[in-house]
Amino acid sequence: MEVKRLENRSSKGYTTFGSMWEKGKLHGDNISFTLKGENGQVPVQSRVTAYWPDGSIKWAAHTADAEAMGKKAVIDPVLNQEINYGKGKIEVSDMGQDGFRIEAGSVSVLVCKDGDKLFKEALFKGKKYIESARCDALIENRKGEYNKEVNSYKGIVKNAEIVEEGDVRVVVKLSGTHISTENKESKRLPFTIYMEIYRDCPEFRFTHTFFLDIDESKEFIKGVGISFDVPVSGEQYNRHFKALADNGAFSEAGAMLLCWHPRVSDEIYHKQIKGEKIVLDPESEEGRNAIDASKMMPVWDEYRLYQDSSEHFVIRKRTAKENVCLIDGLHGHRAPGVISFGSDEGSVMLGLKDFWQKYPSTLSVKNISKNMATGTIWLVTPDADAMDFRHYEDTGYSQTYYEGFDVFGASAYGIANTSEFAVRFNENVIPSDTELSDFCESIQKKALYIASPEYYHDLRAFGYWSLVRRDSEAENWLEDQLESAFEFYKDEVEVRKWYGMFDYGDFMHTYDKERHSWRYDMGGYAWQNTELVPTFWLWFYFLRTQREDVFTICEAMTRHCSEVDIYHFGKYQGLGSRHNVRHWGCPCKEPRIAMAGHNRMMYFLTGDFRLRDIFDEVKDADFSTIETDPLRFFFDKKEMVYPTHARTGPDWSSYVSNWLTQWEINKNNAYLDKIKTGIEDLKQTPLRLLSGTDFEYDPKTSHLRYIGDRATGGSHLSICQGSEQTWLELTDLLDDPKWNEMLAYYGTFYPLDNETQNKLSGGRIGNRSFAYPFMAAGVIAYGAYYNKDRELGKKVWEILKESLETELKDGAIKAVDVPLAGNQKVLKEIPWVSTNVFAQWCLNAIVALEFVRDDLPESFK
Incomplete structure (x- = not known):
């Protein structure tokens, strides 16, 4: 399989990328992989990440040095052959309670299994660069608006395990929680950290997740940080700080040899600011002057790079004296997010990755004038106001503001946030600007290798989607619409500043053309929270275009949606919050928000370990609905036979997405049986996949109980929340022609008029509406393809064209210029924009092109 490095991505540093293989090609447990870069063989470490139904390898993840790989490389499977790169596996020694000693060539570190340290004694080429690392948190308690008390919490590791080891890297998973330094019974903010250690590489990488278990009515997060204790020594004028800024670097020394009296030569000061080590000769006048001066000037002990918004950062510093202030050294726009x-x-x-995008955040160092400096990555920074997780109201507004139910349902208990960061060692007193820039790029734009769109398409990666073709006027028009839609949202992220630690990666739901803004303050019209799967739209758009800017948005959306929008523990585990002003604000807690399908693409393309945890957290989401029945306000519990409800879509279809992921990752046939159980139940209903959509459901047996043909919320909900993509993917994975036929019939039935539907269903459909046919266009196209129905294929394109005219009040996706609106000189606005409409229209067009491209009209004009 040939892969290429994604454009505008770092060419240096280690990377992990996915490979996909044809069904039936790679069988057995003795398969290895070789990697050939532009200049020959490259050491690679591989693991299988998914299997086809026949047990053959479907996806694998590979870790290698991007610089050695070059722009293009070839990954090949090797059967029954041990690959030897001459260095053997990285040494991992279990030291009992002391932890794991990892010897990775010139790198050595002791990773802790328990206690208040993450690791100790990080050495490179025999020199100790880090004494130890630890986690810290600050919780602010409030009694009223201005009575605030901050309590310190220390991160305690409870468990450490090696999750991957080989020739190239070792990955350790550390789990723990933060315990109050004042009250050992007070525990808050559990955490999980993946630490990556590479052979002969002076860099550790981390994926850090913290989980919210606070009482948001009175507890506010004031700080979450990871600190590294670093030995320092020598003269103060040889102690340095450097940070990348908007342009170039901010660079200073602890005692700066720019002195009025005694005068220090300009040459010495010039060398110092360049980052060169200064060696002064006390026998010379020049040397004596500089030494004397260094003892009579302020010594800067602490530096902070603080990004207070997406639009501003400041670098501050102060001396080590007590009761002294911080002074501002530099103000700027967007700091790239690295210091040294x-x-x-x-x-x-x-x-820290996405430093300014996930503001407020701080990178700091203190005690640099002493024997042990402490560098801290503040994911939640004490420099800012404490994070407030209270809701914006104490009730719901179901009718006026589309909040689902009128009951209060906001809860942040159980949500999470994940960040990526790295630490790297350098032999010089301070790295060069180029070295710091290369390090920054490898974090912010880590190398990623992908195969061609045609390769993924031929193997039907993630189901059915189409390749980009512009061979006709109609194709050209469609591709223009898809491109315009993405460009509009890409620009909106910047125009509307959709940034911030708990917001970055999401879009807003519905627009307000009168205020020229999104309805950020109107209940269910605010944040999207995966509603109508913009996740699938954007990932499919990336697979077909392979644009780096698309990947960046997909990556941010996946990270946000898989952490902030869902519950990782507690009574809602495996469910997510429907769209709302606050991501956790809606009383509707549903599986569709959290389903694995939103996140599978990123996992298989990047091998990200945290996403594997997400899949485990949602796999049994159906059990959470025993207490949080999605239809609890529509049915009397006392009259039910089964303990809860599931609509075919989006509830059961979301479970299927979770179960499919477990089946393919773990070869766990118990989850395949769950899928088959539901399908068999549907086969026995009067209208099969069209029955319901409301069913009673038993999580213990996975059975659906037919209770009639009522569709709470409308029939369109059964198809537009990722059901279409999940069910279409199953047509290739299940050896069940009946399932394929059921799905095809669903597609042919959906666009029929109500009278015809009732004739075909024996009157069972009644007045049930099959609204928004453009949201089902992909499965309608499948029905046309399955039945070779050219007229239905043409109908698909009529539906998609007409929907642009009715939903956007226009015949195409295009913005208009509005002067002095939205805080812009000229605002590019689509007055009727709705993310529901855009996501579903684009997604269905991409899918429909795969099935009924030949039925396109000559022109859409």
């Missing part, structure tokens, strides 16, 4: 500090002992770089 060092001394005669060498230097350490710290970098």
Whole structure:
């Protein structure tokens, strides 16, 4: 399989990428992989990430050095052959309660199994660069608006396990929680950290997740940080701090040799600011002057790079004296998110991915003037106001503001946030600007290798989607619409500043053309929260275009939606919150928001370990609905036979997505049986997949109980929340012609008029509406393809064209210029824009092109 590096991505550093293989090609447990880069063989470490139904390998993940790979590489399977790169596996020694000693060539570290340290004694080429690392948290308690008390919590590791080891890297999973330094019974903010250690590489990478278990009515998060204790020594004028800024770097020394009296030569100061180590000769006048001056000037001990919004950062510093202030050294727009500090002992770089996008955040160092400096990555920074997770109201507004139910349902208990960061060692007192920039790029734009769109398409990666073709006027028009839709949302992220730690990665739901803004303050019209699957739209758009800017948005959306929008523990585990002003605000807690299908693409393309945890957290989401029945306000519990309800879509279809993921990742046939049980139940109903959509449901047996043909919320909900993509993918994975035929019939039935539907169903459909046919266009196209129905194929394109005219009040996706609106000189606005409409229209067009491209009209004009 040939892969290429994604454009505008770092060419350096280690990377993990996915490979996909033809069904039936790679069988057995003794398969290895070789990697050939542009200049020959490259050491690679591989693991299988998914299997086809016949047990053959479907997806694998591979870790290698991007610089050695070059722009293109070839990954090949090798059967029954041990690959030897001459260095053997990285040494991992279990030291009992002391932890794991990892010897990765020139890198050595002791990873802790328990206690208040993540790791100790990080060495590179025998020199200790980090003494230890730890987690800290600050919880602010409030009694009223201005009575605030901040309590310190120390991160305690409860468990450490090696989750991957080989020739190239070791990955350790650390789990724990933060415990109050004042009250050992007070525990808050559980955490999970994946730590990656690479052979001969002076860089550790981390994927850090913290989970909310606070009482949001009175507890506010004031800080979440990871600190690294770093030995420092030598003269203060050889202790340095550097941070990348908007343009170039901010660079200073602890004692700066720019002195009025005694005068220090310009050459010495010039070398110092360049980051060169200064060696002064006390026998010379020049040397004596500089030494004397260094003892009579302020010594800067602490630096902070603080990004307070997506639009502003500040670098501040102060001395080590008590009761002294911080002073501002530099103001700027968007800091790239890396700093470095060092001394005669060498230097350490710290970098946080999406530093300004997930503001407020801080990178800091203190005690640099002493023997042990502490560098801290503040994911939640104490420099900002404490994070407030209260709701914007104390009730719901179901009718006026589309909040589902009128009951209060906001809860942040059980949500999470994940960040990626890295630490790197350097032998010099401070790295060069180029070294710091390369480090920054490898964090912010890590190398990613992908195969061609045609390759993924031929193997039907993630089901059915189409390739880009512009061979006709109609195709050209459609591709223009898809491109315009993406460009509009890409620009909106920047225009509307959809940034922030708990917001970045999401879009808004519905627009307000009178205010020229999104309805950010109107209940269910605010944040999208995966509603109508913009996730599938954007990932399919990436697969077919392979644009780096598309991937960046997909990556951010996946990270946000898989953490902030869903519950990872508690009574709602495996469910998510429907769209709302606050991501966790809606009283509707449903499986569709959290289903695995939103996140599978990123997992298989990048091998991200945290997403594997997400799949485990949602796999049994159906059990959470025993207490939180999605139809609890529509049926009397006392009259039910089964303990809860599931609509064919979006409830059961979301479970199927979760179960499919478990089946393919773990070869767990118990989850396949759950899928088959539901399908068999549907086969026995009067209208098969068209029955319901409301069913009673028993999570213990996975059975659906037919209770008639009522569709709470409308029939369109059964297809537009990822059901179409999940069910279509199953047509290739299940050896069940009846399932394929049921799905095809669903597609042919959906666009029929109500009278015809009732004739075909014996009157069972009644007045049930099959609204928004453009949201079912993909499965309608499948019905046309399955039955070779050219007229139905043409109908698909009529539906998609007409929907643009009715939903957007226009015949195409295009913005208009509005002067002095939205805080813009000229605002590019689509007055009737709705993310529901855009996501579903684009997604269904992409799918429909795969099935009924030959039925396109000559022109859409």
